[in-house]
Amino acid sequence: MxxxxxxxxxxxxxxxxxxxxxxxxxxxxxxxxxxxxxxxxxxxxxxxxxxxxxxxxxxxxxxxxxxxxxxxxxxxxxxxxxxxxxxxxxxxxxxxxxxxxxxxxxxxxxxxxxxxxxxxxxxxxxxxxxxxxxxxxxxxxxxxxxxxxxxxxxxxxxxxxxGKLHGCVLIAGTGCISYGFAEDGREARASGAGPVLGDWGSGYGIAAKALTAVIRAHDGRGPQTMLTNKILKALSLSSPDELIGWTYADPSWARIAALVPEVVSCAEACDQVATKILVDAAQDLALSVKAVVQRLQLCGEDGNGSFPVVMVGGVLEANRTWDIGKEVVKCIQQQFPGAHPITPQxxxxxxxxxxxxxxxxxxxxxxxxx
Amino acid sequence: MxxxxxxxxxxxxxxxxxxxxxxxxxxxxxxxxxxxxxxxxxxxxxxxxxxxxxxxxxxxxxxxxxxxxxxxxxxxxxxxxxxxxxxxxxxxxxxxxxxxxxxxxxxxxxxxxxxxxxxxxxxxxxxxxxxxxxxxxxxxxxxxxxxxxxxxxxxxxxxxxxGKLHGCVLIAGTGCISYGFAEDGREARASGAGPVLGDWGSGYGIAAKALTAVIRAHDGRGPQTMLTNKILKALSLSSPDELIGWTYADPSWARIAALVPEVVSCAEACDQVATKILVDAAQDLALSVKAVVQRLQLCGEDGNGSFPVVMVGGVLEANRTWDIGKEVVKCIQQQFPGAHPITPQxxxxxxxxxxxxxxxxxxxxxxxxx
Known part of the structure; x- marks a missing residue:
C-alpha cells in the first residue's frame, strides 16, 4: 500500500x-x-x-x-x-x-x-x-x-x-491540438480536428505526407526521395505499390504516425522532400499556437508580453538533430518573442x-x- | 425477356x-x-x-x-x-x-x-x-x-x-486515378492511392480541403470563407465545432465527397478559398494525367502527338459554370496540345x-x- x-x-x-x-x-x-x-x-x-x-x-x-x-x-x-x-x-x-x-x-x-x-x-x-x-x-x-x-x-x-490555466499548450503526438487560456478565463483552441480536417502538423499528418511523397515519386508526379527506401525498409515492403494495401489494411492513425522517425532520419540526411515536410509541419503547429495567442492576446497589447507554451507529445519530444519542437518555438518566437516553452515535469x-x-x-x- | x-x-x-x-x-x-x-x-x-x-x-x-x-x-x-x-x-x-x-x-x-x-x-x-x-x-x-x-x-x-487500350483515362469521383496504355501495350498509372496517400483532386480531397478551410477560418488559422455558411447549411449544423463530430460519426469517403457541389457554388460566387481549392484540384488531376502521358510518351517524340484522354466521374461531369473538367483539360493541353478529351457514351x-x-x-x- x-x-x-x-x-x-x-x-x-x-x-x-x-x-x-x-x-x-x-x-x-x-x-x-x-x-x-x-x-x-x-x-x-x-x-x-x-x-x-x-x-x-x-x-x-x-x-x-x-x-x-x-x-x-x-x-x-x-x-x-x-x-x-x-x-x-x-x-x-x-x-x-x-x-x-x-x-x-x-x-x-x-x-x-x-x-x-x-x-x-x-x-x-x-x-x-x-x-x-x-x-x-x-x-x-x-x-x-x-x-x-x-x-x-x-x-x-x-x-x-x-495547475494554473494561463498560456497555451501544444500537443503533437498522433494528433495535434493547441489550447489556451487568458488570465481572465477566456479560452481558445486551434487544430485538434483530426486528419480529415487538416491537422497536418500531427504525427499522422507528417507520416501521411511522407507516404504520399513516396507514391508521387513512384508514379512520376513528384521528385525522388530517400523516404522511399527508408519507409519501405521500415515496413518490410518491396515496392511503393504495396503501400496502398499496407495503408488501408489497418487504418489506425497511430500506426501511420509511427513512421515519423523515418521522416526525421531522412531530413537529418538532408533529403529535401523530408525536410520540406518537417518545415511545413513545424509552421503548421506554430500557426495553431499563434492563432490561439492572437485570439486571447496572451502576448499583451504590445505583442511582447511573456506567456508559457507547454509542449507535449512525441512529435515535439523527438530529441533528434532535426528537432521539430525547436523549429516550432523558433517560428512562434519570431512573432511573439515572449513565448516561453515549457516541457511538463x-x-x-x-x-x-x-x-x-x-x-x-x-x-x-x-x-x-x- | x-x-x-x-x-x-x-x-x-x-x-x-x-x-x-x-x-x-x-x-x-x-x-x-x-x-x-x-x-x-x-x-x-x-x-x-x-x-x-x-x-x-x-x-x-x-x-x-x-x-x-x-x-x-x-x-x-x-x-x-x-x-x-x-x-x-x-x-x-x-x-x-x-x-x-x-x-x-x-x-x-x-x-x-x-x-x-x-x-x-x-x-x-x-x-x-x-x-x-x-x-x-x-x-x-x-x-x-x-x-x-x-x-x-x-x-x-x-x-x-x-475497347481500344490506347490513351489515358482520368476518373475523379469520390476517389481519383489516371491510367494509360501505349500502343505497344505498356501501361502506367498515377494517383488512385486513396485519401491517406494524397489523392487531393478527388471528390473526397476537394471536400476535405473545404471542411479544413472552414475549421481554419473558425479557429483563426485561415481567412474567412463563404464555405462556412454554405457547408453548415448543407449539413444542418449550427457551428464549425460540430463539423468534427459530423466528420467522424461516419467516415465513409463518399459522404464527405458529396459536399463538392457546395465548393463549386462558392467558387462560382467568387469565394477565393473555394476557388483556390478547385484550381489546386484541377492542377492535381492534370498532373496525374501528365505523369502517365510522360511515362508512356503518349504525346510522341515531339510532344505534340494526338492521344485520347477519357474523362469519367462526378467531379469532371459537374456541368456547372465553374467546370473542373474543362480546367483539367486546359491544364493538360498547356503541356500536351494533342490531348483529346472524350466523355464516354x-x-x-x-x-x-x-x-x-x-x-x-x-x-x-x-x-x-x-
Missing part, C-alpha cells in the same frame, strides 16, 4: 510517489483527496493527491498518494484514433470507476475522502460531450464532490503550469488533479468573497 | 438495349456472348453483348443483350470507400455469380454461350489482387472461357475508346465487355499468325 508524505515550500515541483509513512494527514490536517484522470485513447491513468485545501503553495516533491492504469475509457475519441474499436459507453464507465477505485485503494483512502475529480479526456469538443461524461461521474460520486471534465489538452496545459493525470485543486481553490475564494 | 438486334457499320457507337426481335443471332451467325462486369464499391453491373467474333467493326447502336445490377461484389475496395462494410469473400463471389446469371437469363442465353468475361474492379492494385479474383471466375466458368480481370480504370478507358460495364472482345480478337489474331 502506498501512502503519502508531504514536504513544503519549493515552487519547482516534481512528481514523486512516496512510500512508507503509513496513513499521514494532508498538510492542512484534513484527509481529503483529489483524483486526476487522464482518459486517453489507449489507456486511462488515475492519480490521487492530497487536497491541500488551505495551502496556497504546492509541496515539493508533489506527493502522489496512489496511481492506477487501466484500458481505454474514452467512448468516442475523436481526433486521435477514431478507427480503433472503442468500448461501449457502459464498459467505458466501468473502466473509469475501476481505475479510480484502484488509485484510492493504493492511497489507503476511499470514496468518502474524495473532494474533487477532474477528468481530462480527448474528444471533448462540445458542451454535450462534457455533459455526457459529467453524468457518468455524477452517478459515481455524492453531490458534494466537485466534478470537472476537460479536454485532455487542458489537463496537459495544467501539467506544464502546475508531471504526467497529464497529475495535471488534471492540479486543475481540480485550482478549481476548488477558486470556488472557495469566490464563496468567501460572496 | 430482352434479346438483341444487330445493326452495322457506324464507328460512332452508342449503347442501346434492344427489345423485341426474339432470339436472333450474332452478326457473324454465332450465338456466343461476352460478359462485361463493373464491380464498383457500391454496386455490381453486368452486361451481356454478342461476341462479334469475326466482325472488325462494331455495330451501331451497340446491342446490349441483357443487363443486371446487384450489390457490392468488391471484397476490398481500396481507394474509394474503404471504411464501409464490405461483403465477405464468399458473399462477394455469390453476388458476382448471381449478377452474371441474371444478365445471361435476360439475354435469353446461358453459361454455355459465354466466350469471354471481363471484370473491371476497383482495388486491383497488385497482381495478387488480380489472381484472387481470377480464381473466383475460374470456379464459375469452364476452362475454354477467356477470363480477364482489370482495374476499373482500364474498363473506364475502354468505355471511352470503345457507354457505361463502364460495356467498356469491360468491349475490352474482353478486343482481348479475344487480339488472341485469335496472334494464334492465326503463330
Amino acid at each position: 502506498n501512502n503519502y508524505g508531504v514536504s513544503n515550500g519549493d515552487s519547482n515541483v516534481h512528481e514523486k510517489q512516496v512510500e512508507g509513512n503509513d496513513h499521514c494527514e494532508n498538510g492542512d490536517g484534513s484527509n481529503g483527496v483529489i483524483l486526476g484522470v487522464d482518459g486517453g485513447a489507449t489507456s486511462t491513468v488515475c492519480v490521487c493527491i492530497p487536497s491541500f485545501s488551505s495551502s496556497k503553495t504546492l509541496p515539493y516533491p508533489l506527493p502522489i498518494l496512489g496511481r492506477a492504469v487501466s484500458g481505454c475509457s474514452n467512448h468516442n475519441s475523436v481526433g486521435v484514433t477514431v478507427h480503433i474499436s472503442y468500448p461501449t459507453e457502459n464498459a467505458a464507465r466501468d473502466t473509469l470507476e475501476e481505475v479510480m477505485a484502484e488509485a484510492l485503494s493504493k492511497s489507503g483512502s476511499d470514496w468518502s475522502a474524495v473532494h474533487a475529480v477532474c477528468l481530462g479526456v480527448s474528444g471533448v469538443n462540445h458542451p454535450t460531450d462534457q455533459e455526457r461524461i459529467l453524468n457518468w461521474l455524477r452517478e459515481i460520486f455524492p453531490s458534494h464532490v466537485k466534478l470537472y471534465v476537460q479536454n485532455d489538452a487542458v489537463a496537459a496545459l495544467a501539467s506544464g503550469t502546475m 508531471v504526467e497529464p493525470a497529475v495535471g488534471a488533479a492540479l486543475l481540480a485543486r485550482n478549481f476548488l481553490m477558486k470556488e472557495s475564494t469566490e464563496n468567501y468573497h460572496s | 430482352n434479346n438483341y438486334g444487330v445493326s452495322n457499320g457506324d464507328s460512332n457507337v452508342h449503347e442501346k438495349q434492344v427489345e423485341g426481335n426474339d432470339h436472333c443471332e450474332n452478326g457473324d451467325g454465332s450465338n456466343g456472348v461476352i460478359l462485361g462486369v463493373d464491380g464498383g464499391a457500391t454496386s455490381t453491373v453486368c452486361v451481356c453483348i454478342p461476341s462479334f467474333s469475326s466482325s472488325k467493326t462494331l455495330p451501331y447502336p451497340l446491342p446490349i443483350l441483357g443487363r443486371a445490377v446487384s450489390g457490392c461484389s468488391n471484397h476490398n475496395s481500396v481507394g474509394v470507400t474503404v471504411h464501409i462494410s464490405y461483403p465477405t469473400e464468399n458473399a462477394a463471389r455469390d453476388t458476382l455469380e448471381e449478377v452474371m446469371a441474371e444478365a445471361l437469363s435476360k439475354s435469353g442465353s446461358d453459361w454455355s454461350a459465354v466466350h469471354a468475361v471481363c471484370l473491371g474492379v476497383s482495388g486491383v492494385n497488385h497482381p495478387t489482387d488480380q489472381e484472387r479474383i481470377l480464381n473466383w471466375l475460374r470456379e464459375i466458368f469452364p476452362s475454354h472461357v477467356k477470363l480477364y480481370v482489370q482495374n476499373d480504370a482500364v474498363a473506364a478507358l475502354a468505355s471511352g475508346t470503345m 457507354v457505361e463502364p460495364a460495356v467498356g469491360a465487355a468491349l475490352l474482353a472482345r478486343n482481348f479475344l480478337m487480339k488472341e485469335s489474331t496472334e494464334n492465326y499468325h503463330s
Whole structure:
C-alpha cells in the first residue's frame, strides 16, 4: 500500500510517489483527496493527491498518494484514433470507476475522502460531450464532490503550469491540438480536428505526407526521395505499390504516425522532400499556437508580453538533430518573442488533479468573497 | 425477356438495349456472348453483348443483350470507400455469380454461350489482387472461357475508346486515378492511392480541403470563407465545432465527397478559398494525367502527338459554370496540345465487355499468325 508524505515550500515541483509513512494527514490536517484522470485513447491513468485545501503553495516533491492504469475509457475519441474499436459507453464507465477505485485503494483512502475529480479526456469538443461524461461521474460520486471534465489538452496545459490555466499548450503526438487560456478565463483552441480536417502538423499528418511523397515519386508526379527506401525498409515492403494495401489494411492513425522517425532520419540526411515536410509541419503547429495567442492576446497589447507554451507529445519530444519542437518555438518566437516553452515535469493525470485543486481553490475564494 | 438486334457499320457507337426481335443471332451467325462486369464499391453491373467474333467493326447502336445490377461484389475496395462494410469473400463471389446469371437469363442465353468475361474492379492494385479474383471466375466458368480481370480504370478507358487500350483515362469521383496504355501495350498509372496517400483532386480531397478551410477560418488559422455558411447549411449544423463530430460519426469517403457541389457554388460566387481549392484540384488531376502521358510518351517524340484522354466521374461531369473538367483539360493541353478529351457514351460495364472482345480478337489474331 502506498501512502503519502508531504514536504513544503519549493515552487519547482516534481512528481514523486512516496512510500512508507503509513496513513499521514494532508498538510492542512484534513484527509481529503483529489483524483486526476487522464482518459486517453489507449489507456486511462488515475492519480490521487492530497487536497491541500488551505495551502496556497504546492509541496515539493508533489506527493502522489496512489496511481492506477487501466484500458481505454474514452467512448468516442475523436481526433486521435477514431478507427480503433472503442468500448461501449457502459464498459467505458466501468473502466473509469475501476481505475479510480484502484488509485484510492493504493492511497489507503476511499470514496468518502474524495473532494474533487477532474477528468481530462480527448474528444471533448462540445458542451454535450462534457455533459455526457459529467453524468457518468455524477452517478459515481455524492453531490458534494466537485466534478470537472476537460479536454485532455487542458489537463496537459495544467501539467506544464502546475495547475494554473494561463498560456497555451501544444500537443503533437498522433494528433495535434493547441489550447489556451487568458488570465481572465477566456479560452481558445486551434487544430485538434483530426486528419480529415487538416491537422497536418500531427504525427499522422507528417507520416501521411511522407507516404504520399513516396507514391508521387513512384508514379512520376513528384521528385525522388530517400523516404522511399527508408519507409519501405521500415515496413518490410518491396515496392511503393504495396503501400496502398499496407495503408488501408489497418487504418489506425497511430500506426501511420509511427513512421515519423523515418521522416526525421531522412531530413537529418538532408533529403529535401523530408525536410520540406518537417518545415511545413513545424509552421503548421506554430500557426495553431499563434492563432490561439492572437485570439486571447496572451502576448499583451504590445505583442511582447511573456506567456508559457507547454509542449507535449512525441512529435515535439523527438530529441533528434532535426528537432521539430525547436523549429516550432523558433517560428512562434519570431512573432511573439515572449513565448516561453515549457516541457511538463508531471504526467497529464497529475495535471488534471492540479486543475481540480485550482478549481476548488477558486470556488472557495469566490464563496468567501460572496 | 430482352434479346438483341444487330445493326452495322457506324464507328460512332452508342449503347442501346434492344427489345423485341426474339432470339436472333450474332452478326457473324454465332450465338456466343461476352460478359462485361463493373464491380464498383457500391454496386455490381453486368452486361451481356454478342461476341462479334469475326466482325472488325462494331455495330451501331451497340446491342446490349441483357443487363443486371446487384450489390457490392468488391471484397476490398481500396481507394474509394474503404471504411464501409464490405461483403465477405464468399458473399462477394455469390453476388458476382448471381449478377452474371441474371444478365445471361435476360439475354435469353446461358453459361454455355459465354466466350469471354471481363471484370473491371476497383482495388486491383497488385497482381495478387488480380489472381484472387481470377480464381473466383475460374470456379464459375469452364476452362475454354477467356477470363480477364482489370482495374476499373482500364474498363473506364475502354468505355471511352470503345475497347481500344490506347490513351489515358482520368476518373475523379469520390476517389481519383489516371491510367494509360501505349500502343505497344505498356501501361502506367498515377494517383488512385486513396485519401491517406494524397489523392487531393478527388471528390473526397476537394471536400476535405473545404471542411479544413472552414475549421481554419473558425479557429483563426485561415481567412474567412463563404464555405462556412454554405457547408453548415448543407449539413444542418449550427457551428464549425460540430463539423468534427459530423466528420467522424461516419467516415465513409463518399459522404464527405458529396459536399463538392457546395465548393463549386462558392467558387462560382467568387469565394477565393473555394476557388483556390478547385484550381489546386484541377492542377492535381492534370498532373496525374501528365505523369502517365510522360511515362508512356503518349504525346510522341515531339510532344505534340494526338492521344485520347477519357474523362469519367462526378467531379469532371459537374456541368456547372465553374467546370473542373474543362480546367483539367486546359491544364493538360498547356503541356500536351494533342490531348483529346472524350466523355464516354457507354457505361463502364460495356467498356469491360468491349475490352474482353478486343482481348479475344487480339488472341485469335496472334494464334492465326503463330
